[in-house]
Structures are given as C-alpha cells and as structure tokens.
C-alpha cells in the first residue's frame with residue numbers, strides 16, 4: 001500500500017517565526033505612513049497571515065479570499081476557483097496579498113488579475129514559500145519567506161487532503177510503501 005507521511009521539519013517553528021518578523025519589519029518600512037489592506041488566501045495562508053499581521057506596525061485592515069486548492073492531489077490542475085471573495089471595497093487601497101506557497105504560479109496569476117480588476121491603489125504579493133522549479137507562468141513576488149525545493153510541503157497552514165495544517169512547522173510529505 002502507498003501511504004503518505006510527513007518526515008523531518010524542512011523549516012522549524014523558530015526559523016518560521018524569525019523570518020516572519022523580518023518580513024513584518026520590511027513591510028512596515030515600505031508602507032510607512034500608509035494604510036494597508038491585507039488579503040489572506042484561505043485556507044493555506046491562515047497561520048502565516050495571522051502571525052504576519054501581528055508583526056506589521058501599521059493600520060491594517062483584514063480580508064480573505066477562499067480559493068480552490070489541489071483538492072487531494074499534490075500537483076496543480078491549473079484550474080483556480082474563487083469559492084468566497086473579499087467582502088470589502090479595495091478600490092484606491094494599498095493591497096498586500098498574502099499567500100502560503102507559489103508553485104506553478106497559476107493561482108497567483110489568477111488572483112492578481114481578479115484583484116487588479118477591483119482597482120486597488122497598489123497590489124503587492126507576500127508569499128511564505130517559493131517553489132521556483134514548478135513555475136509555469138511569470139509572477140512578481142514582492143516579499144518571500146523561503147525558497148524551497150520542488151517537494152510537497154505540509155504544516156503551518158499547508159495541507160494534504162485538508163490535514164496537517166495545524167503542524168507548527170513545515171515538513172516534506174513523503175510516499176512510503178507498506
């Protein structure tokens with residue numbers, strides 16, 4: 001039987017927290033004197049989003065988009081669906097999109113297009129994990145937590161089949177044969 005398990009942490013809880021503080025400082029510096037609308041992409045970004053929001057020292061408004069994920073698979077189908085959109089008007093606002101991970105770039109490309117149509121003043125992207133090897137389309141990333149190899153990651157918000165999101169660290173999901 002083929003079973004999926006998670007192995008050793010690829011990024012520890014301490015390393016994640018340290019890097020998020022650095023990202024928060026950079027964002028606070030770059031948007032000094034301005035307001036920021038933080039949009040989290042659910043479900044995967046929930047842990048990263050909550051920690052990041054609390055280390056940004058600016059007037060921050062919060063909003064969320066629920067986008068479809070790989071739904072039980074470990075590779076992108078290329079089809080992205082918005083299951084629940086943001087409820088506030090972002091026209092004329094500085095928007096920072098907070099994503100858990102960018103792989104093919106298809107999800108982000110789609111979300112960027114959708115959000116730009118709402119005419120924000122600015123739109124930037126902050127991503128915890130960047131898997132460049134899987135890239136299929138060009139996307140601009142303004143803030144990156146970690147560059148990672150082309151492995152399937154779980155923990156700290158990231159799932160396999162909607163499980164493991166509550167792990168406090170990031171781990172590689174592995175196949176084992178029983």
Ligand code: 5GP
Pocket residue numbers: 044069070076099100101102103104105106107108151152153154158159160
């Ligand atoms: P992309 O459209 O860039 O291929 O993938 C983006 C989305 O796919 C992420 O928001 C995430 O939901 C999912 N994803 C991509 N790579 C991984 C991974 O290694 N682990 C998990 N859990 N989800 C991933």
